[in-house]
Amino acid sequence: MTDESAVGETSTKDEPKSSPQPGASDSGRREGVHGGGQGPWITAIRKLRSDGAAMAALSLLLVITALCAAAPFYAERIAHTDPFRSSLEAEIVIDGRAVPVLEPSTVGLGLGVTPIGPTWDPRAYLLGADNQGRDVAARLLYGGRNSLLIASAATVLCLLLSAVVGLTSGFFGGVVDQILSRLMDVLWSFPIYLLAISLSIVLISKGFEIGPISITSGSLWLPIFIIGIVYVPYVARPIRGQVLSLKESEFVLAAIGLGVPSHRILLRDILPNVTTTLIVFIPLMMALNMLTESALSFLSIGVQPPDASWGTIIQDGQTLLYTRPMVALAPGIAIVLTVLGLNVLGDGLRDALDPRSKLRIGQG
Amino acid sequence: MTRNRRLFGGALCAGAMFGALWATSPAFAESLGQDSATPANLTQVADMQAGHRGGTMRLVARSAAGTIDPHINYTLQFWQVYQMLYDGLLGFKKAAGEEGFIVVPNLAEALPEPQNGGKTYVFKLRKGVKFWDGRDVTLADVVASYRRIFKVSGPTSGTFYNGIVGADKCLKSPADCTLEGGVIGDEAAGTITINLVSPDPEFFYKISVPHAAILPADAPATDSGTTAIPGTGPYMIESYDPNSQLKMVRNPYFKVWSEDAQPDGYVDEIDYDFGLTDEAEVTAVQNGEADWMFDQPPTDRLGEIGSKYQKQVYINTLTAWWYAPMNTNLAPFDNVKARQAVNYAIDRKALVNLFGGPVLASPVCQVLPPGFPGHVDYCPYTKNPGTKWTAPDIEKAKMLVKESGTAGQKVTVIVEDTAVARSIGVYLQSVLNELGYDAAMKAISPNIQFTYIQNTKNQVQMSVSQWYQDYPAASNFLHVLFSCDSFTPGSDSSVNISGFCNKGVEAKMKKALKLGITDQVAADKLWAEIDKEVTDLAPIAPLFTPKHIDFVSQRLGNFIFNAQFYWVMSQAWVK
Numbered sequence: 001m002t003d004e005s006a007v008g009e010t011s012t013k014d015e016p017k018s019s020p021q022p023g024a025s026d027s028g029r030r031e032g033v034h035g036g037g038q039g040p041w042i043t044a045i046r047k048l049r050s051d052g053a054a055m056a057a058l059s060l061l062l063v064i065t066a067l068c069a070a071a072p073f074y075a076e077r078i079a080h081t082d083p084f085r086s087s088l089e090a091e092i093v094i095d096g097r098a099v100p101v102l103e104p105s106t107v108g109l110g111l112g113v114t115p116i117g118p119t120w121d122p123r124a125y126l127l128g129a130d131n132q133g134r135d136v137a138a139r140l141l142y143g144g145r146n147s148l149l150i151a152s153a154a155t156v157l158c159l160l161l162s163a164v165v166g167l168t169s170g171f172f173g174g175v176v177d178q179i180l181s182r183l184m185d186v187l188w189s190f191p192i193y194l195l196a197i198s199l200s201i202v203l204i205s206k207g208f209e210i211g212p213i214s215i216t217s218g219s220l221w222l223p224i225f226i227i228g229i230v231y232v233p234y235v236a237r238p239i240r241g242q243v244l245s246l247k248e249s250e251f252v253l254a255a256i257g258l259g260v261p262s263h264r265i266l267l268r269d270i271l272p273n274v275t276t277t278l279i280v281f282i283p284l285m286m287a288l289n290m291l292t293e294s295a296l297s298f299l300s301i302g303v304q305p306p307d308a309s310w311g312t313i314i315q316d317g318q319t320l321l322y323t324r325p326m327v328a329l330a331p332g333i334a335i336v337l338t339v340l341g342l343n344v345l346g347d348g349l350r351d352a353l354d355p356r357s358k359l360r361i362g363q364g
Numbered sequence: 365m366t367r368n369r370r371l372f373g374g375a376l377c378a379g380a381m382f383g384a385l386w387a388t389s390p391a392f393a394e395s396l397g398q399d400s401a402t403p404a405n406l407t408q409v410a411d412m413q414a415g416h417r418g419g420t421m422r423l424v425a426r427s428a429a430g431t432i433d434p435h436i437n438y439t440l441q442f443w444q445v446y447q448m449l450y451d452g453l454l455g456f457k458k459a460a461g462e463e464g465f466i467v468v469p470n471l472a473e474a475l476p477e478p479q480n481g482g483k484t485y486v487f488k489l490r491k492g493v494k495f496w497d498g499r500d501v502t503l504a505d506v507v508a509s510y511r512r513i514f515k516v517s518g519p520t521s522g523t524f525y526n527g528i529v530g531a532d533k534c535l536k537s538p539a540d541c542t543l544e545g546g547v548i549g550d551e552a553a554g555t556i557t558i559n560l561v562s563p564d565p566e567f568f569y570k571i572s573v574p575h576a577a578i579l580p581a582d583a584p585a586t587d588s589g590t591t592a593i594p595g596t597g598p599y600m601i602e603s604y605d606p607n608s609q610l611k612m613v614r615n616p617y618f619k620v621w622s623e624d625a626q627p628d629g630y631v632d633e634i635d636y637d638f639g640l641t642d643e644a645e646v647t648a649v650q651n652g653e654a655d656w657m658f659d660q661p662p663t664d665r666l667g668e669i670g671s672k673y674q675k676q677v678y679i680n681t682l683t684a685w686w687y688a689p690m691n692t693n694l695a696p697f698d699n700v701k702a703r704q705a706v707n708y709a710i711d712r713k714a715l716v717n718l719f720g721g722p723v724l725a726s727p728v729c730q731v732l733p734p735g736f737p738g739h740v741d742y743c744p745y746t747k748n749p750g751t752k753w754t755a756p757d758i759e760k761a762k763m764l765v766k767e768s769g770t771a772g773q774k775v776t777v778i779v780e781d782t783a784v785a786r787s788i789g790v791y792l793q794s795v796l797n798e799l800g801y802d803a804a805m806k807a808i809s810p811n812i813q814f815t816y817i818q819n820t821k822n823q824v825q826m827s828v829s830q831w832y833q834d835y836p837a838a839s840n841f842l843h844v845l846f847s848c849d850s851f852t853p854g855s856d857s858s859v860n861i862s863g864f865c866n867k868g869v870e871a872k873m874k875k876a877l878k879l880g881i882t883d884q885v886a887a888d889k890l891w892a893e894i895d896k897e898v899t900d901l902a903p904i905a906p907l908f909t910p911k912h913i914d915f916v917s918q919r920l921g922n923f924i925f926n927a928q929f930y931w932v933m934s935q936a937w938v939k
Contacts, residue, residue, distance in 0.1 A: 110670065111677075132791060
């Protein structure tokens, strides 16, 4: 938080214009003021709570996460299915009649086999089957686990790396800044999806190994790593810009003048002041990462079968668009709702934590 | 040949013997939907040419089929096209149905009589035939073409043409190949003499396939890749970009020398576009934006095209099969029990459904297709083993995996990136996981998949492929796919994909080939035994035998399905 209005505190014109940063010490090196006896975080939370749209989005996200977390329970106890195993010869009972999950056509020349459509019965093929006879609803929930996991982990990785790069580059400047900034420029110059696709194609066949870090080709860590890396410039730049600004602030200059070691200034003065920016980035990056993962998986270079993600399920449904569109629609709707929820929550967080921020992905 | 296009190869003919064999084998063109057009006499041909000549035909496919070199490419997709681009001394009759198996004179004036106990054939070269660059076809071109088969290490140089005198030296040292004593041109007489090491009843078939196409003597001694080599057919390649299009236009120097061997085409131009998905291909044909699609329609469109577009659908039986080669030189499939386990575990009826249903495919568990010479029903890999596949036996499969000690090993299945192949790959992955392996599936472009899985450098453990007969002889499946001669480590042309090389089986196959010269019936009995033995040793998992669907545009007329070449492209019209 950089100024009092961001935290909803009242202020007078005689008061300093910046607000206290949560987590910083009381040495007076915090920017901003206290107001009303409540911390800025509590103020931010209250403001977020009063944002109806953001709360609705948060609720939606919690419901989606809970449903996906319950995937094993649903598959084993309710649907009694293994969503990773082909069931081409399975049958279910509908209205007392045994119906094959994959039914040969009897119309015209009798060509083709069509998977069963949505039964709207949670106990069996709620959303129908895909062309391998697998329960779409169960796969949707398991797929959601992987999509959310990859999006979250990639976000954490991206923000960690971006924070390190942005802080280092912005604070130390000089040659360090030059090198890191040029590196970011190189990454920035590639269209995101082209870079992600190129990395995926190269790494997906043999995996990745650098020093102690080893990722096998079918591992979920591979798309996490790729997606986390490609978005680093888009977060590191605005962080760097903020650090450059903070570096010129009085309390930082005072700390430098007092001979406080650089690492303490970074950790205790600057990092807390960029934390809100990082927090605002979380839902926004998650949304972007989810879309990127879906795209890579749709292209068969993200999550590998038999693992599912919403992107792979859309790809499975691609060959069933004409006969069983639900196979592709269900994960598509899930992605839309999740990304919408994350974006709305992200807007709410930004309004609560940093309303004056002109922060957008890509600015630095 | 492989589906991704294996061509059907040659057919052959050895007169009465062939006819007898043919009479006992099931009919090939069992059409549902539309019947193929019947071929016309010369007067009718002239009338049809006048009435339907011209226009541009557009063909679509998911991808190209690799090299455009006719001495190397071994895919159905391009062999179909080569029928109107290249010619050999002999060729298959461009006729509907079973007549397409008949071998007729092509660049040779007549079918030669066997001499020297069946070891010598003298062909008289036709005069006046020109390559599409305007040069005359000469004896030197013929001699050079046969040498080139070995110089480029063609995929059948060691199986189809190893019987030519001098071939043994050529196989050892391809770059220096002279075929001395094997292929001899006589300028004065205008003849080509081909001497064989021993009589070969399949010889006419073998020199009728594109691997024996006659090319200019100065054709490069290496794979020409995307550079077209001049041919003699009614069409020529104007441009070839495997990422976008193969464009063919009329050969300005073509004149019909034999309606049976090489009739003139109707359309002026053929644009063969690559890059569309299976779904997009179906839509393009439905909308009239394309006249024919190479790839089989995805299963979710079959119901639609089988009901609303019945008149544009042609379905024909094939002697072919989809199968899953397993690398017998790589773990875990260097263990016969692991391979047998896969065979027991596969639900072939489910795979039939993935392909499009029982109307379009039938389960198989042996090598030779039903009705093929040498075929005797045999199916050990089912519950209640006997003559027909009924159901998978998962318990037996798991027991075999346990006995093999290979459970837990990583296995990757390589498939083509088409809807049907991917779905089969996902299913096989599921089966392997159920058996206790750690299975993965990778789909790669059909443009490179067939050569990729042949090359041992790529360490492919398991793949999904197809084989379509080259000609109706058991050797075309068993000898070509499982002979030690067909296994060339480190080469893209190693059609024995599983790397199977069993001395006992090899000796039997050579005996059967020799026996076929004098007693084809006895030879076929021996081939039946070999079929059983290879099936038992399980270097591959037979999956199903398919029927072929051709989905064409409303405007396309005179669709002729030839059991050898499938759709005879040059005989269709669009006007």
